[in-house]
Amino acid sequence: MINAIKMTTTTSLYDQFIAxxxxxxxxxxxxxxxSIRDTAFESxxxxxxxTTKMEEWRxxxxxxxxxxxxxxxxxxxxxxxxxxxxxxxxxxxxxxxNGMLNEDVSIPGVKVTPLRTALKNDDLKTYLGKHTPLKxxxxxxxxxxxxxxxxxxxxEKNAIGDKPLHITHVYYAEEAVFIQPRxxxxxxxxxxxxxxxxxxxIGDKPLxxxxxxECYVAENAQxxxxxLQIAPANAHLVHFNQVVQQGNSLYNNYNYILPDAALVRNNxxxxxNGSNTESHLFGLYLAGNQQxxxxxxxxxxxxxxxxxxxxxxxVLLDNSRSVFSGRIYVAQDAQKTNAFQQNNNILxxxxxxxxxxxxLEIFADDVKCSHGSTVGSxxxxxxxxxxxxxxxxxxxxxxxVQAFAFDVTNKIQIPAVREYIEKRIIHKMAEAYD
Amino acid sequence: MxxxxxxxxxxxxxxxxxxxxxxxxxxxxAPKGLNExxxxxxxxxxxEPQWLLEWRLKGYEAFLKQPDPHWQNFEFPQIDFxxxxxxxxxxxxxxxxxxxxxxxxxxxxxEKLGIPLSEQKILAGVAVDAVFDSVSVAxxxxxxxxxxxxxxxxxxxxxxxxxxxxxxxxxxxxxYSDNKFAALNSAVFSDGSFVYIPKGxxxxxxxxxxxxxxxxxxxxxxxxxxxxxxxxxxxYLEGCTAPKRDENQMHAAVVELVALENAExxxxxxxxxxxxxxDGKGGIYNFVTKRGVCRGANAKISWTQVETGxxxxxxxxxxxxxxxxxxxxxxxxxxxxxxxxADTGTKMFHIGKGTKSRIISKGxxxxxxxxxxxxxxxxxxxxxxxxxxxxxxxxxxxxxxxAHTFPYIESKNRTATIEHEATTSKIGEDQIFYLNQxxxxxxKAVALIVNGYAKEVLNQLPMEFAVEAQKLLSxxxxxxxx
Numbered sequence: 001m002i003n004a005i006k007m008t009t010t011t012s013l014y015d016q017f018i019a020x021x022x023x024x025x026x027x028x029x030x031x032x033x034x035s036i037r038d039t040a041f042e043s044x045x046x047x048x049x050x051t052t053k054m055e056e057w058r059x060x061x062x063x064x065x066x067x068x069x070x071x072x073x074x075x076x077x078x079x080x081x082x083x084x085x086x087x088x089x090x091x092x093x094x095x096x097x098n099g100m101l102n103e104d105v106s107i108p109g110v111k112v113t114p115l116r117t118a119l120k121n122d123d124l125k126t127y128l129g130k131h132t133p134l135k136x137x138x139x140x141x142x143x144x145x146x147x148x149x150x151x152x153x154x155x156e157k158n159a160i161g162d163k164p165l166h167i168t169h170v171y172y173a174e175e176a177v178f179i180q181p182r183x184x185x186x187x188x189x190x191x192x193x194x195x196x197x198x199x200x201x202i203g204d205k206p207l208x209x210x211x212x213x214e215c216y217v218a219e220n221a222q223x224x225x226x227x228l229q230i231a232p233a234n235a236h237l238v239h240f241n242q243v244v245q246q247g248n249s250l251y252n253n254y255n256y257i258l259p260d261a262a263l264v265r266n267n268x269x270x271x272x273n274g275s276n277t278e279s280h281l282f283g284l285y286l287a288g289n290q291q292x293x294x295x296x297x298x299x300x301x302x303x304x305x306x307x308x309x310x311x312x313x314x315v316l317l318d319n320s321r322s323v324f325s326g327r328i329y330v331a332q333d334a335q336k337t338n339a340f341q342q343n344n345n346i347l348x349x350x351x352x353x354x355x356x357x358x359x360l361e362i363f364a365d366d367v368k369c370s371h372g373s374t375v376g377s378x379x380x381x382x383x384x385x386x387x388x389x390x391x392x393x394x395x396x397x398x399x400x401v402q403a404f405a406f407d408v409t410n411k412i413q414i415p416a417v418r419e420y421i422e423k424r425i426i427h428k429m430a431e432a433y434d
Numbered sequence: 435m436x437x438x439x440x441x442x443x444x445x446x447x448x449x450x451x452x453x454x455x456x457x458x459x460x461x462x463x464a465p466k467g468l469n470e471x472x473x474x475x476x477x478x479x480x481x482e483p484q485w486l487l488e489w490r491l492k493g494y495e496a497f498l499k500q501p502d503p504h505w506q507n508f509e510f511p512q513i514d515f516x517x518x519x520x521x522x523x524x525x526x527x528x529x530x531x532x533x534x535x536x537x538x539x540x541x542x543x544x545e546k547l548g549i550p551l552s553e554q555k556i557l558a559g560v561a562v563d564a565v566f567d568s569v570s571v572a573x574x575x576x577x578x579x580x581x582x583x584x585x586x587x588x589x590x591x592x593x594x595x596x597x598x599x600x601x602x603x604x605x606x607x608x609x610y611s612d613n614k615f616a617a618l619n620s621a622v623f624s625d626g627s628f629v630y631i632p633k634g635x636x637x638x639x640x641x642x643x644x645x646x647x648x649x650x651x652x653x654x655x656x657x658x659x660x661x662x663x664x665x666x667x668x669x670y671l672e673g674c675t676a677p678k679r680d681e682n683q684m685h686a687a688v689v690e691l692v693a694l695e696n697a698e699x700x701x702x703x704x705x706x707x708x709x710x711x712x713d714g715k716g717g718i719y720n721f722v723t724k725r726g727v728c729r730g731a732n733a734k735i736s737w738t739q740v741e742t743g744x745x746x747x748x749x750x751x752x753x754x755x756x757x758x759x760x761x762x763x764x765x766x767x768x769x770x771x772x773x774x775x776a777d778t779g780t781k782m783f784h785i786g787k788g789t790k791s792r793i794i795s796k797g798x799x800x801x802x803x804x805x806x807x808x809x810x811x812x813x814x815x816x817x818x819x820x821x822x823x824x825x826x827x828x829x830x831x832x833x834x835x836x837a838h839t840f841p842y843i844e845s846k847n848r849t850a851t852i853e854h855e856a857t858t859s860k861i862g863e864d865q866i867f868y869l870n871q872x873x874x875x876x877x878k879a880v881a882l883i884v885n886g887y888a889k890e891v892l893n894q895l896p897m898e899f900a901v902e903a904q905k906l907l908s909x910x911x912x913x914x915x916x
Contacts, residue, residue, distance in 0.1 A: 055505065332833065332834065335833070345845070347845060347847070347848035347850075348848060349848060350815060350846075350847060350848050351815075352846075352848065353844070353845070353846045354843075354844070354845050355842070355843065355844045356841075356842075356843040356844075356854075357840070357841065357842050357843065358839070358841060358854065358856070359838070359839060359840050359841075360828075360837070360838060360839040360856060360858055361836070361838045361839075362828070362830070362836060362837045362838065362858050363834075363835075363836040364830075364833060365830035365831065365832060365833045365835065365860045366833070366860055367830070367858060367859065367860075368858075368859055369857070369858040369859070370855070370856060370857040370858070371839070371854075371855070371856050372853075372854060372855040372856070373841070373843055373852075373853075373854040373855075374851075374852060374853045374854070375813075375843060375845040375850065375851070375852040376850070376851040376852065376853075377848045377849055377850075377851070
């Protein structure tokens with residue numbers, strides 16, 4: 001019975017999208033874009049929103065989050081907001097309001113264009129939606145069918161960024177909204193760029209963000225992406241990040257999830273499309289309250305001599321629930337692959353649940369691949385050691401959690417970001433034991 | 435001039451199955467096809483009570499309802515369930531007391547397999563319940579076991595003699611609706627072994643059954659039920675070889691283990707069924723549901739398996755750790771070569787307090803073999819201080835094979851500690867070089883390394899089996915390594 005009710009409410013949002021697509025004016029789009037959208041829409045309309053029957057979503061039921069009567073395609077807003085949530089971060093600031101860029105930004109060596117403007121350029125068709133597996137990802141397909149707002153970040157050849165780019169996503173949730181931003185990053189040959197993304201939410205009505213980022217790292221280029229997902233409890237963030245690396249490139253992803261966003265679901269897909277690439281994926285999820293965090297990563301080793309390293313750490317408090325699913329795929333041609341993956345979890349509450357699913361799929365023989373996964377609590381002996389040194393229960397626990405998180409926080413290359421994240425962890429942990 | 439490694443590789447990886455032969459005995463075969471009448475036929479043939487027939491029919495109903503599995507990472511072969519004969523039994527119905535009465539051809543088959551029944555009595559401490567196709571034809575050492583009050587017989591015999599135990603425990607661990615193949619087994623199971631160890635009895639010998647699929651086109655549907663009452667101990671061995679066939683044969687067995695308080699069950703398998711020829715033609719489909727439950731406190735169930743045969747192996751011996759401080763173990767070596775597929779692993783459900791589990795899985799892939807570990811460690815919210823350690827290693831030999839790991843880890847208790855690690859690699863050239871340098875040729879060096887690699891699991895096997903398992907590993911593997 002309960003299922004039946006869920007079905008109808010999910011269907012209703014689904015129906016709204018179906019109807020919306022039919023009405024939508026497509027005159028603005030180029031022919032190639034229309035065809036991409038049509039394919040994506042077809043795939044979404046076939047599958048609908050994911051259910052727990054899909055392997056990729058078996059631990060995460062999105063149906064309860066989709067019951068709201070969302071406004072589907074809110075435009076940007078003109079109300080001005082200048083707010084830097086990461087103190088002392090020296091960066092080129094970009095503010096996206098509901099995914100929309102209002103002000104021009106000029107950054108040496110980097111072209112930042114609103115998506116609508118950039119779409120007039122036919123060159124984008126070699127990038128946009130080219131690698132993202134839409135068939136298997138209904139949310140990414142939905143975004144592709146509907147996105148209106150977003151930006152394109154394109155570096156010049158051999159341009160080395162002097163400062164990071166900081167994108168602040170400002171979402172206005174004075175009414176229930178469903179927002180679908182799209183970001184395309186193209187790092188041309190030999191360039192280097194650091195991108196930091198953070199979230200600010202104004203208003204306390206349900207907010208559902210279904211975003212897709214596509215990142216192309218050309219030969220000898222380097223891209224560092226920082227994704228800081230710290231938002232209030234009314235936020236639901238579903239994010240798909242497709243990365244394509246060409247030969248000799250370097251890609252680093254840093255993902256930090258802290259309370260209170262009710263739902264955070266990330267898909268991070270790496271296609272290693274050339275030899276001698278290097279990729280590092282670091283993540284921390286500190287989940288509290290009723291939070292549900294769900295991280296799915298896929299690293300596709302398609303060419304020989306590539307290196308990938310992945311480390312995700314989780315701390316679970318209260319009634320939170322976390323899912324980690326990491327997949328390393330090594331194709332038959334990808335000899336001499338080195339691929340490592342590790343996921344460690346600390347459960348600090350008996351009501352918290354953790355699911356970990358590290359996977360290896362290997363078709364080449366001359367490889368070194370390993371993965372490890374642990375779930376446990378704070379080491380009692382270490383705790384005792386600290387007690388004997390006169391450190392109290394709470395302080396000792398917090399110290400242990402900080403030390404646990406250190407493995408991923410010390411990877412952050414931008415001092416201001418690192419300081420910000422470390423402070424948030426200390427703050428959250430202090431709160432947790434009050 | 436010594437053969438170069440490529441030659442050795444070719445010679446051995448092409449090596450065909452050594453135990454492929456067919457024994458000619460008149461079979462009592464049911465017509466092909468699956469329907470209610472066949473189930474009634476099997477049930478009537480065995481003179482079963484009404485409740486068992488009804489249970490079979492429920493299993494059949496569940497089988498019809500379940501869709502084909504779709505989650506595996508290999509292509510699922512289309513199986514025509516109507517093209518299988520579900521009952522085959524040697525025609526002679528007489529019970530043998532004396533070995534001389536047994537069909538000489540049957541004895542010859544066992545001798546070719548290296549398990550001469552006539553010698554089994556002399557061989558120390560092994561009672562053999564030989565399952566030839568589906569019906570038990572000879573049971574030895576019954577007298578010794580009887581002294582201890584141990585029941586070791588075929589399931590059909592147990593249905594007649596101990597209906598209360600069968601009715602109480604059959605399907606209590608693997609319900610008829612568990613999965614498609616368990617449902618099929620429930621509906622048409624032909625026979626199998628039944629073991630009951632009474633309270634406080636330590637079974638004085640290793641119990642063992644040899645399975646052998648003999649008649650072409652006859653799927654074997656074994657059902658094994660082992661009950662270890664409070665404080666008892668039993669070690670059970672299961673080993674298989676099958677004759678060569680060109681058509682795929684399906685084997686969907688169910689094994690249920692019940693360990694009560696302080697009881698321990700050790701279940702060991704060596705599986706060497708016909709894997710198909712080097713193009714993957716023929717070969718057995720081995721879809722087995724094995725599960726044990728630790729019902730009482732401090733109970734222990736240990737699974738050990740050496741899997742070298744079958745075209746497709748699909749089995750997950752699992753343990754439900756319900757009693758407080760109970761423990762489960764899973765040790766596995768799976769070898770695939772040519773076009774074999776092995777998808778195996780375990781499920782450990784931690785329900786009781788202080789439950790422990792240990793999983794050691796060693797996969798070896800050669801040729802075009804695909805080897806997957808698929809497992810689940812689930813810690814419930816009441817499993818205080820539960821502990822799990824999982825290690826799954828894969829060894830790749832050749833550039834067209836695959837090794838995959840799909841573990842699921844779920845914890846609902848903060849005092850639980852779960853560890854999982856997996857590695858995939860090939861045999862180190864430095865290791866081989868080191869051994870070469872000591873005058874050990876490459877082939878032997880590889881055998882040495884592989885045996886060392888699998889040692890942790892082979893060590894778990896009882897003596898009698900360890901020898902056979904090592905022999906099997908060398909036949910299957912030694913040479914397919916370059």
